Amino acid sequence: MSRKPYVPSGYAWTSSAYPARQWRRLVAVAGVTLFALILLLGYLSPFGYMVATAFKDRQMMAKPNAPLWPAVEATYTYTGPELQVKLGSRTYRVVPGKTYPLYRVPTEEGIRNLALVIKRRKESYFIDPQRPEQGLIRWQGNWRKLQPVWQFRPKWENFVKAWHEINFPRLLRNTFAIAVIGAIGTLISSTLVAYGFARFRFPGRNVLFIILIGTIILPGQVTLVPTYAFFARIGWVGTWLPLTVPHFFANAYNVFLLRQFFLAIPRELDEAAMIDGAGPFRILWSIVLPQAWPALVTVFLFHFMWAWNDYFYPYIYLSTRPDLQPISVGIYTYNAMYFSQPHMIQATALMGLVVPVVIFFLAQRAFMRGVIFTGVEK
Numbered sequence: 001m002s003r004k005p006y007v008p009s010g011y012a013w014t015s016s017a018y019p020a021r022q023w024r025r026l027v028a029v030a031g032v033t034l035f036a037l038i039l040l041l042g043y044l045s046p047f048g049y050m051v052a053t054a055f056k057d058r059q060m061m062a063k064p065n066a067p068l069w070p071a072v073e074a075t076y077t078y079t080g081p082e083l084q085v086k087l088g089s090r091t092y093r094v095v096p097g098k099t100y101p102l103y104r105v106p107t108e109e110g111i112r113n114l115a116l117v118i119k120r121r122k123e124s125y126f127i128d129p130q131r132p133e134q135g136l137i138r139w140q141g142n143w144r145k146l147q148p149v150w151q152f153r154p155k156w157e158n159f160v161k162a163w164h165e166i167n168f169p170r171l172l173r174n175t176f177a178i179a180v181i182g183a184i185g186t187l188i189s190s191t192l193v194a195y196g197f198a199r200f201r202f203p204g205r206n207v208l209f210i211i212l213i214g215t216i217i218l219p220g221q222v223t224l225v226p227t228y229a230f231f232a233r234i235g236w237v238g239t240w241l242p243l244t245v246p247h248f249f250a251n252a253y254n255v256f257l258l259r260q261f262f263l264a265i266p267r268e269l270d271e272a273a274m275i276d277g278a279g280p281f282r283i284l285w286s287i288v289l290p291q292a293w294p295a296l297v298t299v300f301l302f303h304f305m306w307a308w309n310d311y312f313y314p315y316i317y318l319s320t321r322p323d324l325q326p327i328s329v330g331i332y333t334y335n336a337m338y339f340s341q342p343h344m345i346q347a348t349a350l351m352g353l354v355v356p357v358v359i360f361f362l363a364q365r366a367f368m369r370g371v372i373f374t375g376v377e378k
Helices: 017-054 058-062 157-165 168-199 205-217 220-233 241-249 252-263 267-275 280-291 293-309 312-317 327-337 342-362 364-373
Strands: 071-073 075-077 083-087 090-094 099-107 110-118 123-127 137-140 150-152
Touching: 017 342, 058 071, 058 342, 083 110, 090 110, 099 123, 099 137, 157 168, 157 342, 168 205, 168 241, 168 252, 168 280, 168 293, 168 327, 205 252, 220 241, 220 312, 241 312, 252 293, 267 280, 280 293, 293 327, 293 342, 312 327, 327 342
Parallel strands: none
Antiparallel strands: 071 150, 075 099, 083 090, 099 110, 110 123, 123 137
């Protein structure tokens, strides 16, 4: 006589409810993960194509059946004794020291990588590179339908060539100078303006802040002509001054980020410092800034990345000074010279992408923390 399992009072026994819920949850998690992976692959596929193309050459790009990764057709150099085969009225010779292409040949033992030494329309002869002492291997079929064996061989010389041809050290020096000087200027000015909006009460503060935020939606093309005319009048065109000095007068987007972070810092800390006799600048230096370093790093990285990738303004103001141009203008000029060689274009683009990616990953924790907390207002 079978006995039912013990069920506590007030508990409804359902033997299949719990596993069913687990399965539904597993399927939901797997579906969301699969969808995220598909989106990630689609987003990173252009970057993968750029990396693969940067390590190729013109012959790899011209091969119709070549793989996506940088590869060349594998070959085998015959080192055995000379072989002779008479087929019809013609005598074929397999000479030691000669290089032959490798193909994937279906045989009774499976698909093997064999060297094609004698090419004929209906039958061909191969040599096994692993066992050349076995001699010639006869294979029935058209050798043109066989798939070649591809060997991974990246072309590192693409980067060496681009490094010397476009004077990459000079471009890096110019770009670092423009980006770092501008980042320091926007960090100092935006910090002071954001501190004033976050900690001081004065008439018209909200109106001024709204006007400042409204400048974000103002297109740069609207102020391009009068700004260029002003810089040309004072003799700044052809120098780094138009690309660095304006950033010492704050930026609405960076001011907004820093102000939001400063508002999240308790005012009680300021009041305690005031009791000890600290002034506004001492409070900013000793209380606010040490706690706001994630936001400061975020602002610095935002401007650095923007200055590193900016092409329009450096091209306008430095078009006549190649010795002062940053990496964005230098790469564009180089790409115009090698428009028929996509592997060189992708190689230079990858070289220009290395520094921002490395800096972002090194400061990733502070960057993400600053982005999260700048949207929190206490």
